[in-house]
Amino acid sequence: MSLNRLLDLYRSMRRIRAFEDAAEVASQGGVAAWGLATSAKPALVRGPLHLSTGQEAVAAGVCFNLQREDLLTSTHRGHGHTLAKGADAARMMCELFGRATGYNQGKGGSMHIADFSVGMLGANGVVAAGIPIATGAAHALKIRGLPHLVACFFGDGAANRGPFLEGLNWAQVYRLPVLFVCEDNRISATTPTAPMTAGAGVSARAEALGMPGLKVDGNDVQAVDAAATRLVGEIRAGGGPRLLHAVTYRFKGHVSVDLGTYRDPAEVEAAKRNDPLLITQRQLLALGATQADIDTIDASAQAEIAHALQVAEAAPWPEVADAYEEIMNSGAGVWK
C-alpha cells in the first residue's frame, strides 16, 4: 500500500475518533440514564448517542473504495460511515446538537444522521432495517442502468433478524450491486453476540446463500481496504453482491452514557491495546511516515472538530412551526 493512501485512511479514522470523542463529552449531563444520576449540567447532545469508537477502520477502509455516487445505508452507530462517505463534520455536529442547520434540520439527531447529497441514506434506529432499503436502492440502480453500488453496513446482532435473510437472499436472487458489510463488534447492545448466534456466524450464512465474501481483521485498516477494493471491484464488474465480515471491537458501552461496567475490564484493556488508530500509526511509521506527519493529521482533525463544536453551539434551534414541515404532501394543514 502506498504511504499516501494509508495517510488518507488514517486521516479518515482520526476524524471519526475526534468527532465521536467530542460528541461523547457533549452528551454528558442532563437526565438520569443507565445508572447515572440527573445532572444539573444540560447535555448539548441529548438522547441516545451510539459511538463506534474502536471500529473506525471498518468505516474508513470500506468508504475509501466508494465513489460519491455510490449509496450507503448505516446502522444506529453511523457517525463513522457518514463522515467517511464525505459528510461535513460541522453540519453533522449541528444535527447532534438538534439545530436547524443540521443535516436533518434537527429532526433526526445522531440515530438518524444522514447526508443524502453524498449518497449516505441514513443511520437507522432499528437493527437490520438498512438491509432491505439497501437492496431496494441497489435494485433501482440496476433497473435504471446506473453503474453505482450500495454499501450496506450492519452489526453482528443484525444477522439474527429476519431482514438479514430476506435481504441477502433478495440481493443474490437479482444479482444486485450491494456490498454487505458486517461490522462485527462482537456485542449486541449489552449482550455478547456469540452465545446468541447459532452456527458459524454471518459469513457462513452468506455462503449458504451462495454469496462470496471475505473475513478480515476489522481493526487493520489496510486489510479492510484491501478486501473492500477486491469486493467492490467484483461488484462493479457485475458479479453481484458480496459480503465483507470485519471483526472489530467497540470500546464504549451501547450508548455514550452506558459505562459498560458489565464487561470484563481486562477484555476492554486488551482491546484498547489493539486500537485501530495505534495499529495504523505503526503501519505508517513502517511505511516511512514521520511522527510529525501523524501529529499534523491529529491536529488537523482536532481543529476541524473544535470548529464543528463552535458552529453547532452557535447554530439556531428549529422553529416550533418546523414540527409540521416535511411530513407529507397530502392533507397539509390538518395535522393538529
Place this chain on the structure above:
Amino acid sequence: MSSTQELTYAAAAALALQQAMEADPHIVALGEDLGRGGVFGQYRGLPQQFGPERIIDTPISEANIMGAAVGMALAGLRPVVEMRVIDFALCAMDEIVNQAAKNRYMFGGQGRVPLVARMPIGIWSASAAQHSQSLEAWFTHLPGLVVAVPATPQDNFSLLKASLASGDPVIYMEHKELWGQNGPVDTSLDLPLGRANVMHEGSDLTIVTWSRGVAPTLQALAHEALQGASVEVIDLRTLWPWDQATVHASAAKAGRLLVVHEAVQVAGFGAEIAAHTAEATGCRVARLGSPRIPVGYAQVLENEARLSPDKIAHAAKALLERA
C-alpha cells in the same frame, strides 16, 4: 371517442397502472406472484407489456418487499408494492411504520418515499381470521401516510392514479369482495386525494362509509326501517387525508352522523370521524362496525363480522329515533 368504459374494479386498477407505467418509466411494481398477473388478476396483462424488470416477481419476503420499495423510492423509482392481503403487510410493519412513513421527516426532508403499497382488505370467500381483516385504522394513526379505500371501479382507477402522483407513501386498500364489481370508468376523470363522494343526498341523517361499506349502505336506504327518512350517504374514498369539510357540512345539516365500516368498531376510524365531527358540529353520533371478534370460517360465524343492509338500516333507525 368517449373516454368511459365498463370495467371491473380489478381491471380499472390494472388500466390505471398500465397508463401510469406507460407515462413514467420510473414506476415499477413488485410483489409475490406478479409475474402471473397477481393473485387476484389485478396486474393482468402488465407482465407481458412491461417485462420482469418492471413487474417484479419477488420471493415471499414481505419485509424486504416493503423495505426494498423504500430503497427504490430513495434511489429514484416510484414503486408499487403488492402485499397480497393486508394480513401479510403485518410482516412488513417496521418497513412501513418506521421506514416509509418516517423517512422524509426524520431525515429533514432530504429524501422522499413516493410509493403505493396495495394491501387488499376485507372479508372474502370464507378466508377466515388471517386473510379477512380490515386494518385501515392502524395506518390512519401514522403521520406520513396516505390511506386510500376505493369503493368503485371509477375510484379504483382515479385514486390509484392520484396515489401514484402524490409523492407520498400511500397505503392503498382494495376490498377483495369488490374485485369483480363492474362499473363505468371515465379515464379522463382526475380525483384529488381527500375528496369524498356524496352518493345519495338527504337531510335527516348522514351516513359516512367507505370501501365495502358503501354498497350495503346504499341498499339499506330501501329497507323498511328507513322508509320516510332522508339519508345522505358519503363515501369517504380516502381516510387520510379525509374530507372533513364535506362530512362536517352534511352532519351540521342533518344533526346526526352514523359511521359504517367493516373493520372492528372498537378504536376503528369511525371513532375518529364521529369524535371529530361531534366536536366541530355538536351533532349526535353513532358507529357501526364489526364486533371485536376475529373473522370466523363458518358462514354463520363470518356473517357475524359482516356488514349488511339490515344491520345498517337498524343502526340508522336507532340514531334517528334517539332524542
